[in-house]
Amino acid sequence: MMKKMGFRGRTILWFWGIVFSLLTGMLLAMFLLSINTMRSIVRGLFKGMARNIVLQLESTDNRRLTPAQIDHLFALTNDSGNFSFAVFDREGKLLHHSPAFPRQWLTKSRVATPGxxxxxLVKSGRHWHDYLSEWCFLYPYRSSQHIVLIYGIFRFELFERLLEGLGVVCLLSVIIALPASYHFSRRTLRQIERIRQTAESIQQGNYSQRIPLSDKTNNDLRLLVTNLNQTFSALENAIVVHRRFSSDVAHELRTPLTCLIGNLEVTLKKDRSVEEYRDVLNSCLEDARNLALLVERILFLNKPIDSSKFRDVRLDKLVDDVLDSLSSFPLFHNHTVDFHRPEEPVAITGDSILLQQMCTNLIENALKYSPPNTKVSIEVSTQKDNAVFMVKDEGIGIAPEDQKHIFDRFFQVDPSRSSGSGLGLSLVKSVVEAHGGSIAVESAIGRGSVFTVILPRSRSAATQH
Incomplete structure (x- = not known):
């Protein structure tokens, strides 16, 4: 039933339960305190009555009292007519009793613990509205020669008042709970309704929408709304990046595909020689390879790097292998490549294939964007617990306003002069960060660029050092 009930209904029920429990607890505590006080008063009254009876009994010389004496004792102890007594000797033998004394308590075995x-018994009164208001008590008193039992009936309205009070408590708790819970649920639901409206608006495509906060919002809801707004901001940024990335990918794929389709359409318009077909096919093959490389890099940038496969790698030897593989390209021989090798081996922990791709991209960029017959300097060194890989060229340089964007995907400083995809440096940064390192660039227009990669050395190498 609680699951089917709405938030406002559950709030009213909770408030009512709390208020009812508090008021009922207070009423019950007062009732128990009153009962304890009442028992103390009755005990004192019965004790005084028993003493008077014992004094009268022990003041007589004979053990058998005359009826006149019994009536006199009864009159002394029964002004209201609600009390009666029984007298036993020390052995428990009944000596005399009031006519109204209950017979089930006259047996010897019924003599209870003195004091x-x-x-x-608690029983109903004479009228239907008395609600168990008559209370029957028994009090034993022992003297040196007699045992006296006092039996009395008291009319207390405490229980009656308690039941009436419970009804008042129920009504009062409802009266208090209804406006309080309504006010609380209204304030809470108002903020929840704002959250729902904002979520619905974002679902419809308004990603910049945020949940408004008021000064009256409580701390718990304020924290929730703040976290949700931060989540919505992160979601918006992710969607913006995804849209930009999708647009850039579509643009980058469209250009080579358009060239590829155009070359094939032009070639098929008329018959050509075998050599012409071969040239067109070679050109299309080159475009297809570039497309495959572009797709491969896009997939790489969107795939997490598994660090569990990292192994110790010699960075200086890895750079030597990259230079050997690049030495077969004509572009390599148009420049002076100077590699400053370290005096001792420099080991890092990582993926050798990814690190080789990183070094290749940086060295290729230095060769590609430097005029012929210029120098490209490469250096591997150590800096405390880090390995440093630096590539310096004397190329065209990068403007200061472009330096903060060169690691963005598909960014190109001068697209008209570049034949690349704009993913090379993004790939380099991804590899460096996956290995716990950092990359920085220093450049000036017409003076070349310096790319510096800092990677943590392997633990074994750092310890030996």
Whole structure:
């Protein structure tokens, strides 16, 4: 039933339960305190009555009292007519009793512990609205020669008032709970309704929408709304990046595909020689390879790097292998490549294939964007617990406003002069960050660029050092 009930209904029920429990607890505590006080008063009253009876009994010389004496004792102890008594000797033999004394308590075995007041019965009064208001007590008193039992009936309205009070408590708790819970649920639901409206708006495509906050919002809801707004901001940024990335990918794929389709359409318009077909096919093959490389790089940038496969790699030897593989390209021989090798081996922990791709991209960029017959300097060194890989060229340089964007995907400083995809440096940065390193660039127009990669050395090498 609680699951089917709305938030406002559950709030009203919770408030009512809390208020009802508090008021009922207070009423019950007052009732128990009153009962304890009442028992103390009855015990004192019965004790005084028993003493008077014992004094009258022990003041007589004979053990058998005359009826006149019994009536006199009864009159002394029964002004209201609600009390009666029974007298036993020390052996428990009944000597005399009031006519109204209950017979089930006249047997010898019924003589109870002296001085202990016993509640025998609580019964209804004479009228239907009395609600168990008559209380019957028994009090034993022992003297040196006699045992006296006092039996009395008291009319207390405490229980009656308690039941009436419970009804008042129910009504009062509802009266208090309804406006309080309504006010609380209204404030809470108002903010929840704002959250729902904002979520619905974002679902419809308004990604910049945020949940408004008021000064009256409580701390718990304020924290929730703040976290949700931060989540919505991160979602918006992710969607913007995804859209830009999708647009850039579509643009980068469209250009080579358009060239490829155009070359094939032009070639098929008329018959050509075998050599012409071969040239066109070679050109198309080159375009297809570039497309495959572009797709491969896009997939790489969107795939997490598994660091569990990292192994110790010699960075200086890895750079030597990259230079050997690049030495077969004509572009390599148009420049002076100077590699400053370290005096001792420099080991890092990582993926050798990814690190080789990183070094290749940086060295290729230095060769590609430097005029012929210029120098490209490469250096591997150590800096405390880090390995440093630096590539310096004397090329065209990068403007200061472009330096903060060169690691963005598909960014190109001068697209008209570049034949690349704009993913090379993005790939380099991804590899460096996956290995726990950093990359920085220093450049000036017409003075060349310096790319510096800092990677943590392997633990074994750092310890030996």
């Amino acid at each position: 202990k007041l016993r509640l025998l």
